[in-house]
Amino acid sequence: MSQIVVVDAQVLFYFHYDYEKIPPLLRELKDDVIKGDIMVIIPTIAISELLWKMRKAGKINAFKKALARWEASENVIIDEFDLKIIKLMLNNTESHELLDEIIAMTCKKYKTNIIFSTNLKFREIFKLELRSW
Amino acid sequence: MTIECEMFMTEKITQKVSSNGRIVIPKEWRDKLAIKDKNEIEMELKEDKTILIKKKIHPLEINDNLFEGVSPFTEDELKEAKKSLFPSE
Numbered sequence: 001m002s003q004i005v006v007v008d009a010q011v012l013f014y015f016h017y018d019y020e021k022i023p024p025l026l027r028e029l030k031d032d033v034i035k036g037d038i039m040v041i042i043p044t045i046a047i048s049e050l051l052w053k054m055r056k057a058g059k060i061n062a063f064k065k066a067l068a069r070w071e072a073s074e075n076v077i078i079d080e081f082d083l084k085i086i087k088l089m090l091n092n093t094e095s096h097e098l099l100d101e102i103i104a105m106t107c108k109k110y111k112t113n114i115i116f117s118t119n120l121k122f123r124e125i126f127k128l129e130l131r132s133w
Numbered sequence: 134m135t136i137e138c139e140m141f142m143t144e145k146i147t148q149k150v151s152s153n154g155r156i157v158i159p160k161e162w163r164d165k166l167a168i169k170d171k172n173e174i175e176m177e178l179k180e181d182k183t184i185l186i187k188k189k190i191h192p193l194e195i196n197d198n199l200f201e202g203v204s205p206f207t208e209d210e211l212k213e214a215k216k217s218l219f220p221s222e
Binding site for chain 2: 009010013014015016017018019030033034035036037045048049052053054057059062065066068069070072073074075076097098099119
C-alpha cells in the first residue's frame with residue numbers, strides 16, 4: 001500500500017516548475033507519486049492559493065492545464081473541504097489560522113501525519129511530520 | 134555541412150505466449166523506454182490485427198515547465214494569499 005501525504009500550495013507550484021530547479025525532496029516526491037509509492041492528497045484550499053498567485057501572474061491557462069493534470073493523475077486525490085474536516089476542527093480547542101488548520105485537518109481526515117510544506121506551524125501547532133526543503 | 138540524426142530502427146522479436154496470455158517486454162526495450170516496475174502500459178488492438186503497446190504517461194511526468202516565468206511563492210505572497218481567503222484573520 002502506498003504512503004499517503006498531504007501537500008500545500010508551494011508543492012503544487014513546484015510540480016509544474018522547471019524540473020532542474022525543483023528542490024530534490026520535491027523531485028523525489030513527484031517521482032514517487034508517478035511510480036505509485038506515494039499517494040498525494042491536494043486540499044482544495046491549497047489549490048485556491050495557487051490560483052490566487054497564478055491569476056496575478058497572468059497564468060490562468062497554465063493553471064487550468066495543471067488542474068486538469070492533477071484531476072487525471074493516478075495516485076493524486078483532490079480533497080474537497082467538507083463536514084468531516086469541520087468535525088475534526090471541533091477537536092481543536094484553540095483558534096488557529098483557518099487555512100493552516102484546514103490543511104492540517106486534511107491530514108487527520110486521511111489518517112496521515114505527513115505534510116510537505118515549509119510552514120513550521122504544521123509541526124509546532126498541529127504536531128505533524130513536516131517534510132520541508 | 135554535416136547533419137546528425139539519431140536513427141530509431143524497428144526491432145522485432147518472437148515470443149511464446151504463456152498459458153494465461155502473458156508476454157514479456159524484453160529488458161533492453163524496457164530500459165530504452167524507461168518502463169519501470171509498477172509502471173502502467175496501454176495496449177491497443179488495431180484493425181489490422183496488430184497490438185500497439187505504449188508506456189502510460191503519468192500527467193506529472195510532463196516536464197514542460199508550465200509555470201515558466203513565475204517565481205516560487207515568497208513568504209509575503211503566502212501571507213497575502215491567506216489574507217485574501219480569510220481577510221479578518
